[in-house]
Amino acid sequence: MGSETNTVRETLDAPQGAALDREYVLVTEFFSPDTASTGEYMTDVAVGLRARGLDLSVLTAQPHYHSGDHERQPRRTTVEGVPVERLRVPLLRTSTTARYLFDWVVFALAAFVHLLLDDAGEDREILFVSNPPILTAVVWAVCKLRGWEYTYILYDPYPHTLVTAGYIGEDNPIARLWYALNRRVYRDARGVITIGTQLRDLVVEEAGPGFDAAKLDVVDLWEDEDVLVPLAKADNPFSRRHGLVDPFVVLYSGNIGVMHDLGTLVRAAAAFEDEDVLFLVIGEGTEKRSCVELAARLGLDEGTVRFLPYQPLDALPYSLTSGDVSVVSKRDDMPEVSCKVYTSLAVGEPVLVVAPDASDEARIVRTHDAGQQCPPRDVEAVVEAVERWRSDSDLVERQGENARRAFERHYSKPRGVDAYYRSVTGVDPPAPEE
Known part of the structure; x- marks a missing residue:
C-alpha cells in the first residue's frame, strides 16, 4: 500500500483558507485513555491535527472499553493540547452484544442532542468515525439540520460486515434501509476517508453512480515508531x-x-x-x-x-x-x-x-x-x-x-497524520509544533 494508495484530494469545495480557519469537532465514542484501537487512532489524529495548527476539539464518552479500569475523566479536559468534552451518559463496560448495542444507542443519541443544541455557527466541520455504526446516521442528520459540512472516517463498513457474517440478509429491510442511508452519507459528505483499496472500492460501489469519487481518500493506518521497535x-x-x-x-x-x-x-x-x-x-x-x-x-x-x-x-x-x-x-x-x-x-x-x-x-x-x-x-x-x-x-x-x-x-504515525491533514484541508501540513 504505502504511497501507492495514499491519494489525497487536490482541491476543496471551499477555499483553502476557509478550511484552515474553520472550527473542527471530532466525534468518536472512544478516545484516550481508552485502549480500543479506534480510540487510539482518533487520539493520534486529534493530537496530530491540533499540533499542525487546526482548531480541533473532541466530543467523546467516558472510558469504558474492555475492563473499564480507567479513572473517570473530567467532563471537560485537555489531552495533549486537544480540548476534550465527554458526554454525561451511562455507558457499560463492553462485553456482550446487548451492552454494545446499549452503548451505541446511548452515545449516538447523546451526541445528537449535544450537537443539535450547541451554539456554534455554520463555520464548523464535523469529523466522525464509523464506530459506533449508529453514529453515522446521527451525525449526518445533525449536520443537515445545522448546515455543517462533515468528513466521514470509515473503518468498519456496516451493514456490509453484518451481512457478510450472516447476521442479516442483504435483502433484509433493515439492511436495505441502511445501504440507502449510506448512499446519502457518502454523497453529502465533504470528504470520506477510509483505509485500503478494498474498502475504497466498496464505498464507490455502495455510493452508486452519483458519488464523486474525487472526495474519497485512502489513508493507511499506522503505529507509533517510537513505541513499537524490534526486540530480540x-x-x-x-x-x-x-x-x-x-x-x-x-x-x-x-x-x-x-x-x-x-x-x-x-x-x-x-x-x-x-x-x-x-x-x-x-x-x-x-x-x-x-x-x-x-x-x-x-x-x-x-x-x-x-x-x-x-x-x-x-x-x-x-x-x-x-x-x-x-x-x-x-x-x-x-x-x-x-x-x-x-x-x-x-x-x-x-x-x-x-x-x-x-x-x-x-x-x-x-x-x-x-x-x-x-x-x-x-x-x-x-x-x-x-x-x-x-x-x-x-x-x-x-x-x-x-x-x-x-x-x-x-506506515509511521507522522505520515498517517500528515495524510489526514491533507485530506481535511487540501494543503500540505506545516511542521508539527513543538
Whole structure:
C-alpha cells in the first residue's frame, strides 16, 4: 500500500483558507485513555491535527472499553493540547452484544442532542468515525439540520460486515434501509476517508453512480515508531517470563472474534505437537472459548498452543515482539484492513497473513516481501509456511527487516497524520509544533 494508495484530494469545495480557519469537532465514542484501537487512532489524529495548527476539539464518552479500569475523566479536559468534552451518559463496560448495542444507542443519541443544541455557527466541520455504526446516521442528520459540512472516517463498513457474517440478509429491510442511508452519507459528505483499496472500492460501489469519487481518500493506518521497535527475544522480559525465548513462536495478538480465522491457526498447531514450536494467542473476544475448546479436543497442551489475556498497555512493546512470526487473520469478504498488519510490520517480524489473496493485507506483505499469505481455512498452507520459516532463519531475518523498513517508509504515525491533514484541508501540513 504505502504511497501507492495514499491519494489525497487536490482541491476543496471551499477555499483553502476557509478550511484552515474553520472550527473542527471530532466525534468518536472512544478516545484516550481508552485502549480500543479506534480510540487510539482518533487520539493520534486529534493530537496530530491540533499540533499542525487546526482548531480541533473532541466530543467523546467516558472510558469504558474492555475492563473499564480507567479513572473517570473530567467532563471537560485537555489531552495533549486537544480540548476534550465527554458526554454525561451511562455507558457499560463492553462485553456482550446487548451492552454494545446499549452503548451505541446511548452515545449516538447523546451526541445528537449535544450537537443539535450547541451554539456554534455554520463555520464548523464535523469529523466522525464509523464506530459506533449508529453514529453515522446521527451525525449526518445533525449536520443537515445545522448546515455543517462533515468528513466521514470509515473503518468498519456496516451493514456490509453484518451481512457478510450472516447476521442479516442483504435483502433484509433493515439492511436495505441502511445501504440507502449510506448512499446519502457518502454523497453529502465533504470528504470520506477510509483505509485500503478494498474498502475504497466498496464505498464507490455502495455510493452508486452519483458519488464523486474525487472526495474519497485512502489513508493507511499506522503505529507509533517510537513505541513499537524490534526486540530480540533474548532481551525481551516478556519472552523470558513466559518461556518464549527458545521455541519458535507464532504469535497472534488482538481481538478473537467471528471475523478472524483463528481455528485454522489452532488446527495447524497440531502438526507441530512434538516439535519446539509454540502458537501463542494473546487477547479476548467472542470466539476465544471456541478456540480454547478446539485446542482441547485436538489434545494440544500449552507447549503447543497457549492462550493469554490482553496485556497491559505498558507491556505491549514486549508482548508484541515476543514472536518469531506475527499473524494477521481475517475471514473471506472482509474489506476493512486489519490494524494488526501495521503492528506486525512495526515490530519487524515476518507476517503470516491468513486472508484471501486479494486482501490488502496480502498485498502489503507481498509488495514488501515481508511475509506470506495463506487462504482462510487452508491448514496445510499455514503448516508449510511455518515450517519454511522455522527451517530458514535467514528468511525470517530478511523478511523481518523488510517489514520494519516498509513500516518506517510508509506506515509511521507522522505520515498517517500528515495524510489526514491533507485530506481535511487540501494543503500540505506545516511542521508539527513543538
